[in-house]
Amino acid sequence: MCMTNIVPQGSIPIIDMSNWEDLKVAKSICDAASEWGFFQIVNHDVPVEVLENIKDATYNFFRLPAEVKNKYSKEHSSSNNVRFGTSFTPQAEKALEWKDYLSLFYVSKEEASALWPSVCREQVLDYMKKSEVVIKQLLQVLMKGLNVNEVDEAKESLLMGSMRTNLNYYPKCPNPELTVGVGRHSDVSTLTILLQDEIGGLFIRGNEGDDWIHVPPIKGSLVINVGDALQIMSNGRYRSVEHRVVANGSKNRISVPIFVNPRPVDMIEPLPELVANSEKPIYKQVLYSDYIKHFFRKAHDGKKTIEFAEL
Numbered sequence: 001m002c003m004t005n006i007v008p009q010g011s012i013p014i015i016d017m018s019n020w021e022d023l024k025v026a027k028s029i030c031d032a033a034s035e036w037g038f039f040q041i042v043n044h045d046v047p048v049e050v051l052e053n054i055k056d057a058t059y060n061f062f063r064l065p066a067e068v069k070n071k072y073s074k075e076h077s078s079s080n081n082v083r084f085g086t087s088f089t090p091q092a093e094k095a096l097e098w099k100d101y102l103s104l105f106y107v108s109k110e111e112a113s114a115l116w117p118s119v120c121r122e123q124v125l126d127y128m129k130k131s132e133v134v135i136k137q138l139l140q141v142l143m144k145g146l147n148v149n150e151v152d153e154a155k156e157s158l159l160m161g162s163m164r165t166n167l168n169y170y171p172k173c174p175n176p177e178l179t180v181g182v183g184r185h186s187d188v189s190t191l192t193i194l195l196q197d198e199i200g201g202l203f204i205r206g207n208e209g210d211d212w213i214h215v216p217p218i219k220g221s222l223v224i225n226v227g228d229a230l231q232i233m234s235n236g237r238y239r240s241v242e243h244r245v246v247a248n249g250s251k252n253r254i255s256v257p258i259f260v261n262p263r264p265v266d267m268i269e270p271l272p273e274l275v276a277n278s279e280k281p282i283y284k285q286v287l288y289s290d291y292i293k294h295f296f297r298k299a300h301d302g303k304k305t306i307e308f309a310e311l
């Protein structure tokens, strides 16, 4: 089915999650994930206060003096699970991205208490916890769309066994046309749940392949996108779509993605339920941590990362 017939070019689907189990809603989620790779959800169960609090916490972190933030840099951080950085892979990029970020890989509450910056720790934990409900709803629906009717513990772990939250800060840029906020890339996740503020600037690759479609900020909504891990596990039925963020000449912008991932030790491959029906696998089995390392080894370069898993 072709979503372009329903949704005018220039906007990604907006899905009301209040009746998420309704067959029509479920179908619109699965269609969005295969046709667009991106959609926005409204009336999800993540309370607005939680979203407001995480935005405030993000600003509070980036307002800290440079020497405090630098305690979490790659050079100084006491753990790889907490990292403050600027740009994506600075040693591999020709032009740096106009972005600072704090990346927090969740291991346990205890570790978060010990290692995460106190200005944002509780807010990030709360945002992750409260997002779990909608993450599970989306994964259940998406699996049903592949005729995988039971998401048992093993499958749940494969789909969402690890999570990372990034706080992104894009300072206003004197020459926005000379740089980017984030270069063209697809996410390595299963799903990404993204909170953006009211500024705008996120663009996704359109169906036709040569157009960029803006993701308009909608108050209280969350942007959902399919990542490479789900493209691989769904044998290409759900698509991870290239996206980028432009630099802004007049305003600071923040966004807060939760990357929902397999665990680094998991092997990922097209789900056995899919290839059992004489469907040909188009991806091979890869160790997820190898896939992540491949992603971080080079500068952002569109959809190229997934070639690593192609047969």
Ligand SMILES: CC(C)(COP(=O)(O)OP(=O)(O)OC[C@H]1O[C@@H](n2cnc3c(N)ncnc32)[C@H](O)[C@@H]1OP(=O)(O)O)[C@@H](O)C(=O)NCCC(=O)NCCSC(=O)/C=C/c1ccc(O)cc1
Pocket: 080, 083, 088, 103, 105, 162, 164, 166, 182, 185, 187, 188, 189, 259, 261, 264, 289, 292, 293, 296, 297
């Ligand atoms: C098993 C890993 C993947 C590799 O471990 P390792 O072999 O001991 O090596 P390192 O941890 O030292 O990482 C290898 C390289 O990848 C880099 N890297 C490894 N994760 C990271 C990291 N999230 N950040 C930024 N450098 C990293 C890391 O900086 C390092 O670069 P370099 O020291 O220059 O070789 C380990 O890092 C690990 O268990 N990580 C937790 C799982 C994890 O990070 N999953 C990724 C989820 S999705 C995600 O993070 C998306 C991020 C993203 C970010 C920006 C975007 O624009 C778009 C997307």
Ligand SMILES: O=C(O)CCC(=O)C(=O)O
Pocket: 166, 168, 182, 187, 194, 196, 202, 243, 244, 245, 254, 255, 257
């Ligand atoms: O800031 C945004 O809107 C998107 C950021 C993004 O694509 C990422 O962090 O992977």
Ligand SMILES: [Fe+2]
Pocket: 185, 186, 187, 243
């Ligand atoms: Fe992304």
